[in-house]
Amino acid sequence: xxxxxxxxxxxxxxxxxxxxxxxxxxxxxxxxxxxxxxxxxxxxxxxxxxxxxxxxxxxxxxxxxxxxxxxxxxxxxxxxxxxxxxxxxxxxxxxxxxxxxxxxxxxxxxxxxxxxxxxxxxxxxxxxxxxxxxxxxxxxxxxxxxxxxxxxxxxxxxxxxxxxxxxxxxxxxxxxxxxxxxxxxxxxxxxxxxxxxxxxxxxxxxxxxxxxxxxxxxxxxxxxxxxxxxxxxxxxxxxxxxxxxxxxxxxxxxxxxxxxxxxxxxxxxxxxxxxxxxxxxxxxxxxxxxxxxxxxxxxxxxxxxxxxxxxxxxxxxxxxxxxxxxxxxxxxxxxxxxxxxxxxxxxxxxxxxxxxxxxxxxxxxxxxxxxxxxxxxxxxxxxxxxxxxxxxxxxxxxxxxxxxxxxxxxxx
Numbered sequence: 284x285x286x287x288x289x290x291x292x293x294x295x296x297x298x299x300x301x302x303x304x305x306x307x308x309x310x311x312x313x314x315x316x317x318x319x320x321x322x323x324x325x326x327x328x329x330x331x332x333x334x335x336x337x338x339x340x341x342x343x344x345x346x347x348x349x350x351x352x353x354x355x356x357x358x359x360x361x362x363x364x365x366x367x368x369x370x371x372x373x374x375x376x377x378x379x380x381x382x383x384x385x386x387x388x389x390x391x392x393x394x395x396x397x398x399x400x401x402x403x404x405x406x407x408x409x410x411x412x413x414x415x416x417x418x419x420x421x422x423x424x425x426x427x428x429x430x431x432x433x434x435x436x437x438x439x440x441x442x443x444x445x446x447x448x449x450x451x452x453x454x455x456x457x458x459x460x461x462x463x464x465x466x467x468x469x470x471x472x473x474x475x476x477x478x479x480x481x482x483x484x485x486x487x488x489x490x491x492x493x494x495x496x497x498x499x500x501x502x503x504x505x506x507x508x509x510x511x512x513x514x515x516x517x518x519x520x521x522x523x524x525x526x527x528x529x530x531x532x533x534x535x536x537x538x539x540x541x542x543x544x545x546x547x548x549x550x551x552x553x554x555x556x557x558x559x560x561x562x563x564x565x566x567x568x569x570x571x572x573x574x575x576x577x578x579x580x581x582x583x584x585x586x587x588x589x590x591x592x593x594x595x596x597x598x599x600x601x602x603x604x605x606x607x608x609x610x611x612x613x614x615x616x617x618x619x620x621x622x623x624x625x626x627x628x629x630x631x632x633x634x635x636x637x638x639x640x641x642x643x644x645x646x647x648x649x650x651x652x653x654x655x656x657x658x659x660x661x662x663x664x665x666x667x668x669x670x671x672x673x674x675x676x677x678x679x680x681x682x683x684x685x686x687x688x689x690x691x692x693x694x695x
Contacts, residue, residue, distance in 0.1 A: 287608045290414065290670045291663070297408040298662050304382060304655060306330060307400035310370070311380035311389040317371040317433040320426035321348035324370055327399070327424055334407060343425070343440035350425040350437060352446065355406050357673065361418025364598075364669045365448030365634075366402035367438075367624055368395050368455075369428030373647050385655045392651040393643030398454025399424050401641065401658045405665035414666070418673040421448045428624065430586045431470045438624055442631045450598040450672060451636045452665055455623050456643035458657070461599070464519040465590035465619030465626060466550040467557055472582040473501065473568060475575075476542045487539035494543040495532050497575040501545060502527060504567065517552045520589075520618045524550045553589040561585070587626035590619055596635045601671035602664075606639075609664055614639075639664075 309330060315323040328338045328351050340349035351370075354363075372391040380389035387397055406422050409415050423441065427433030441447065475494045505525050512523040525547065532543035551560045561583050572579040592599065594616055603613040619625070625636030641658045645651040 286674075287604050287667070287671065290667050291605070291608055293412055293414055294408055294666050294670070295663055297411045298404060298659055298666075299407075300655065300659050302407070303400055303404040303658055303662060304387065306403055307387055307392070307397040307653075307658070308380045308382060310396040310400060311387070311391050314377045315371050315391065315426075316374045317427060317429040319348070320371040323396075324348050324351050324424070324426065327351045327370065327403075331403070336406075341441060341446060343437045343444070343446075345426055345437040348426040348437075350423060350441060352421065352423045353406065354422075355410055355415065355420045357415040357417050357419060359417040361416075361673050362450070363419045363421050363448035364672050365421040365423060365451040366405065366665060367423045367451050367453055367628075368399040368402060369426070369438075369624065370396065370399065370424050371426045371428050371433060372396075373429050374432055375647075375649050378649050378651070382655075386652045387655060387658075388650070388652045390649075390651060392645075392653045393456050394646040394651060395455055395640065397643070397653040397658055398456070398640045398661065401661040402452070402454055402665055404662035405669070408662065408666040409669060414670050416670065416674045420669050431584055434584060435587065435624070435627055438627055439631060442627060442634075447628065447632050447634055449634070450596075451625065451628050451634055452602075452668065453623060453625050453636060453638045454640035454661055454665075455621075455638050456640040456646060456653070457619070457638050458640060458642055459614070460617035461592075461594070461603070461614040462590070462619030462625075462638050463592045463594055463616045464517065464553055465622065466520050466523065466552055467555065467560075467589040467626070468548060468550045468586045468622040469557070469561065470546070470548055470584045470586060471564065472544060472546040474542060474544045474580040474582075475501070476578045476580070478578075479541070481534065481541045482539050484537045484539050491539075492576040494540055494577060497571065497577045497579075498530060498532060498543040498545060500575060501568075501571055502530070504571065505547075508567070515552070519616070520552055523552050523555070524548075526550075551589065553591055555589065557585060557588055587622035588630040590622070590626040590629050590636075592625075592629070592635055592637065597675060598635045598672055599637065601675065602637055602639075602668045605664055605667040605671055609660060609667070
């Protein structure tokens with residue numbers, strides 16, 4: 284029996300399916316829209332404290348919902364593997380948890396309270412088995428992940444303050460590819476106004492600009508920008524993009540509206556300066572305002588910068604060995620289709636981050652679900668990866684108060 288197989292054999296009996304499901308259910312049953320995850324953070328802290336872990340609560344600039352953190356030490360010098368997740372959910376009607384057959388449903392079931400529960404179970408398994416040979420495992424959970432209600436500043440502060448590992452696993456529901464590159468992203472809202480009041484359409488001044496016409500012109504210009512962006516492609520991520528998801532104007536059918544607004548996203552490729560992207564967008568709006576005689580306001584929210592992962596990093600090798608032993612194959616490399624906390628770990632701390640979570644669906648809808656058996660697999664895989672990674676990285680981990688390590692491109 285090889286080393287990886289022996290590790291897996293040792294860990295698997297300790298993954299407690301019912302305990303994992305109960306943890307997920309107890310997290311899901313506490314509503315936690317972004318910005319208001321204090322109660323569910325308290326619930327997770329209570330669960331971990333009841334399990335005998337020493338829990339830290341870290342405000343990190345968001346005192347209404349301090350982040351939750353525990354650390355499992357091996358007692359030997361070595362690196363720290365971090366399990367990280369967000370406890371907040373998108374702002375949709377709350378759906379309570381339900382367990383039926385092999386699925387858990389409810390708000391946050393797939394995105395990503397069940398994934399956090401699997402990470403918690405992995406730490407329990409490591410403690411029960413004493414299998415961690417060196418270093419430590421750090422588990423963190425936080426608020427302010429989901430945009431546009433959150434801007435990630437709580438996690439960003441944790442990373443900048445040095446409360447991070449040497450590598451991180453994130454149980455977002457992406458399971459069939461190893462994401463090695465991803466685009467950066469911002470959300471935008473454009474409000475177009477004219478000077479006069481709203482009036483009946485037959486009373487409108489003929490020389491007054493039309494905010495609907497200006498909005499239509501902006502839609503056309505952004506369509507042409509999308510065509511331009513598609514001409515340049517990244518070998519993994521494809522092309523940059525601009526997307527319009529909402530267009531609104533007017534109050535009733537025959538009122539000449541005073542304002543119109545549009546909202547969407549702008550995504551850019553690795554190696555692109557996010558400031559330049561924002562500046563270009565503003566310049567386009569300035570030209571539109573001048574040419575349509577309207578006032579144009581931009582609300583730009585930076586979500587995450589772009590992401591990259593070196594497939595040759597020892598952390599990736601440790602993860603892939605465990606994945607192959609459990610699932611029968613290594614994961615193919617590919618793009619990260621969304622932005623997540625891994626982008627922040629990479630951009631702010633130079634930390635290699637792997638996004639890998641359970642089979643799940645319904646993210647950002649009221650119909651979230653997660654496969655329980657695959658949650659068990661995630662707990663097993665995370666625990667095994669911690670043992671593998673810490674076995675082969677005999678170096679002293681960074682202490683939380685040491686501040687972010689400066690990591691150059693040659694190290695990532």
